[in-house]
Amino acid sequence: MKIIFDMTCLLMNSSIVRRKVFKPYKTKRMTIILTILLSFSGADCPSGFVRHNSPSKEVCCRFISCSPGTFVQPCQHNMTSDVCLPCAATSYLLDSTNSSFQYPCIKTNCPPEATTSTAFSRYGCRLRCKCDEERGYYGKDPCSCKRSSTGSTSVIGRSTAKLLAAKGCSVLVTGSRSPDDAQEALKDIQSTAVGKVHFVQSNLRDDTQVLEVCRQAD
Structure with missing residues (x-):
C-alpha cells in the first residue's frame, strides 16, 4: 500500500494529492456506542405485583404463594391481591403454586x-x-x-370349600349361629389347604357385618 501511495505522489508530483490519497487510510480511534432502549408501557406493574391478562383488560395483582390443595384466583381490580382458594371436593393439587406460575386443580x-x-x-x-x-x-x-349383597346368600359346602382350598383358592369361612361348627369346618378345610383360609364370625343379614366380611375376603 505504501509503495503504490509513494508512486502515485511521485508521478503526480503533488503534495495535495498525497494528502488526499493518504487521508482515507489514516488510523483513527473509533468509539462505538450501543444504546439499548427499554420501553415501559403504562400497564407495567410495580415491584411485588404481577400482571394478569384477561380478554377485557389487564390488571396488576399483588403476588402470593399458595400451598398444595389450593389454587390462585387472580384479582379482578387493579392493585389488589390475588387469593388462594381450596380445590373443589372432586379435584386436587399436590404442588405449591403462585401468582407467576399458576397450576390448576386436577379433577378426580x-x-x-x-x-x-x-x-x-x-x-x-x-x-x-x-x-x-x-x-x-x-x-x-x-x-x-x-x-355387596344382603338377604339370601349363595354358599358352598364344606367339601367344595376344602377342594377349592386344596387347589390354591382363598376361602372365607363365616358363621354366626354355631361358632363351634364353623371352627370345626375351618380346621377340616385348613388340613389340606394350599390357599389362604380365614374365619369371620358374622351375621350375613346385617349390612355392616357383610361389609366387614367383604373386606376380609378382598
Missing part, C-alpha cells in the same frame, strides 16, 4: 362405583378414589369395586 375422575378420597389408593389404579361403601361397594382397588 373416579369410576361410578367409587368416591373421592383424601389420599391415593395403594392398590390397583393410582387414583384419589375409594370404593363407595355408603352405596354398598367394597374393595381395595377403586377401579375394581364389588357390590
